[in-house]
Every structure is written in C-alpha cells, then in structure tokens.
Amino acid sequence: MILRYGDVGDDVALLQKRLTRAGYPIPETHVFDHATESAVMTLQRDRGLVIDGIAGPKTMIALPGVALPCHLTDADLVKAADALGVSVASIRAVNEVESRGQGFLPDGRPAILFERHVFYKRLKARGLDADALAAKYPNIVSATPGGYMGKAAEYTRLAIAERIDRDAAHESASWGAFQIMGYHWKTLAYSSIDDFVSCMQRSEGDHLDAFVRFIAADTALLSALKGRKWAAFAKGYNGPDYARNLYDAKLAQAHAKYAEREKAAA
Template sequence: MTSTLRLGDKGHAVRDLQAGLKRAGASLYVDGDFGEKTEAAVMAFQLRAGLVVDGLAGTKTFQALAGSDCSALLKEADLVRAADRLGADLAAVKAVNEVESRGEGFFAPGKPAILFERHIMRRRLLLDEGEEDLKGRVASLEQAHPGLINKRPGGYAGGLAEYPRLARAKMIDTPCAIESASWGLFQIMGFHWKNLGYDSAPDFEAAMQASEANHLDAFVRFIEADPALHKALKAHKWTAFARIYNGPAYARNLYDVKLQRAYARHAEHLQAAA
C-alpha cells in the first residue's frame, strides 16, 4: 500500500510522484517538494482520470498514473451525486469520504475490504428464531470454532486472509457470516442490509463486490437511515457527526478535528475552482 502524499511532504516518494505527473503531461519541476503546484497537478490529473479530486496522492492516484484499470474505484461524480442526494455540500461529503473511509475499498479485484467479527457471528446465530435448542447449538459451534464464533472480539487475520475466515463461517450459516463482516470503503456491517434497503445479505454482498460507488451508496443509505447523523452532516456539526458515527472513541482519535480540517481544505479547493 502506497503512503498517501500531501501538501508539505518531501522526499524521494514525492519525486516519483512528480515524475509520473510530468509523464502524464504536467508542467512540474521534479524537486521532491510537494508544494502548491504539485497539489494542483495532482488534482488536475485526478480530474482527468475520473478519480476523487482531493489533491492527495495515494494508491489510487499512483495506480492511475501507472495505467491500471480504475473503473471500480470511487469517482468525483459519485461524490457529487451523493452530495445532491443527501442535500449536503460537496466539501462536507468529501471530508467524510477522506476521514471515515478506508481509502481503498478492495483488497483485490472483486474482493471488497472486509473484517470478519466473530463476536457478531455469535450474536447473529443467536437471533435465529427458527432453531430449537438454539443456545445449545451455538455453544457447541462456539466450542468447535472459537476463531469464528466467540463472545469476545478478535481472531483477525487481516487483509485478504479474512476471506478464508468468511468462507468457513459461510459453511456454518451464509447470511449470518455476511452479516458478521464489515464491508468496503466505509466498513458498513453486513447486518444493516435490511435497514438499508437491500433484498438480502447476499444481495448486499454482491453490491459490495461490484464497485466503490456501491460502497458509497451503502454509506449514503446509512446516513439517510439516521436522521441525527444526516442533520449533523448537512449542518457541518462535526463533533456530533463523529460522536454518532465513530462512538465514544471519536474524541480520543480526533475524528471531529480531522473532519473539520478536511472540510475546510475541500471547501477552499472548491471555492478556488469556482
């Protein structure tokens, strides 16, 4: 994974970025200093490539510079549509995308980023009203598969290695397994599928497998389903937004501060572009 380069950075990685931008047609001096001209060149390239225009040079920008297929990646037009749908200004949606997303929605083509949660799997199995002697069955499964069904969080493999865990969990119960993972750019838990308007857990999974635009759509649905979250976004109440979306740890992790700073930067860029 490429480290994200931004305004103020210096070094060999910035030189590589500048060289790639020059090959793509930018008029730049390759000096290893990510200044305002380099930021402007990044944004101009992102606009031409159809990527999110944020001036941040991460993996997606480098992939596009290398000529990779970026068709499944999030695009500027996707954020514009999301802002219109939510009745929020584009800078606010861009700030949320920057701070609250993973940055990359896929581990590999067709493999959306996931994290399987064994404690959620246990909870979902215990909700199966059609099973007799449900607690006994779940207890037996928990004893046999502690890495997949457990009272405590943990057991993570990370990255693509989460997929074998998901596959084994599907052998126990496919819908519960899908519901027990977080999915895509915005780490939306699968158990939200019904509340977000999907036909089934597999339908939600299929949507997540298709594109980052679908990841954003799920996130938009998530915001629409929570009036307080939606209101906070439209009013730029970043402390309220972070408290609702990130939970009690929002302040310790400075999510509200990060959102405010990102919003100010994107608002400035959009105003300059206008």
C-alpha cells in the same frame, strides 16, 4: 503509501517524476507543494477519480493509464451530496477521513472485516448453539471482538463462517470503502443480504451508495452531517472512542480545505 501536501523526501520526488512522464510536468523538488497537488488533482480529474489532491493507492495506479471502473469518481461524490442534501465539501471530507481509501483488495474483492462477536449474536438469534461453536472456532465465533487477520485473510475467516451459516456470515462482516455492516441490509432497503453483497462486489460507487443509505436512515447522523457538527457525526459513526483518533478534528480540517477550494473555484 499515501502522499499529500506538505510531505517531503525521495517518494515525493518519484511521484513528481512519474507525473511528469505521465504528461503532468512539474519540477522535481522533493517537496509535495502546491504545484504537485495541482498536478495530482488534474490527473485525478482526467482519470475520473475523486479530486482531493492526495496521491493514494488509486492515484498511483492511475498514473500509468486509465483508472479501474470500480473506483469512486468525483461524480459519485456530487451525487451523494445531492442525495443527502449536504455540501459536496462535506462528502469529500467524510470520504477522506471515514473511508478506507481503497474499497477493493488487489485481487478485486471488496475489502471486508469479519466481526466474530457479531457472528456470535447472529447465530444465537437463529437458535444455534453459539457457545459450542465458539469453543470449536474461537477465532470465528466469540462473545468478544477480535481475531482479526486483515486484508485478504479476512476472507479465510469468512469462508469458515459461511460453512456454519452463509447469510449470518455475510451479515457479520463490514464491507467496502465505508465498512458498512452486512446486517444493516434490510434497514438500508436492499432486497436481501445477497443483494447487498452483490452491490459491494460491484463498485466503490455502490459502497458510497450504501454509506448514503446508512446516513439517510439515521436522523441524528444526517442532522449532524448537515449541521457540520463533526464531533456528533464522528461519535455516531465511529462510536464513543472517536476522539482518541481525532476523527472530529480531521473531519473539520478536511471540510475547511474542500470548502475553501469550492469557494476559490466559484
């Protein structure tokens, strides 16, 4: 569940009650108002989380105590902005819109999505009979996308793929909060696919670092991000269907919000 400014209802009231019990007292209004947003941001700052005022899974987990060390921090966002030469507001906007919000599953493994059509291509490139394997494992090897099971079940698909070709399997999954494809490992200056996967298993800060490397390696994407050309950035990052999900509009709106906060805090 994700709660943010403007939401109303019993879930908001429960959040307000939990915030008060955690030492961030606010009225129980059933409305996610400015006071609630401010309390959430203070909690996030105290727990070392990204300060966005949105009560997502990591913020909810942080309410009873200290956030897990693998979570993305505000310092990670500042470091990423410096590395790319863009405003922190731009990185905050991308993190809000383009990330999955939760880079790890509840069992501690990084979130993945296995792409059977990528695996098909990787196997062909290695000289294996991808078509024969597709006939035997249609959910794992195919010339077309699909077969997704989601969340932890993606690791079941990955395990089957690993028995066919371990490196190709890891290259054929997208990893972490920003869902960077494994086959980019060499372009992104990792020493091997194993090195890339090890980093993805370590922390959401490493997920963001992979995203930074990905953007830095693509001059068009980096230029779009620096110029805040959100349609061009969304198209380059998400593909031609970006407009269907309003990624560019969401990025522009999120950037305006964070830029206004930075201006107010200056």
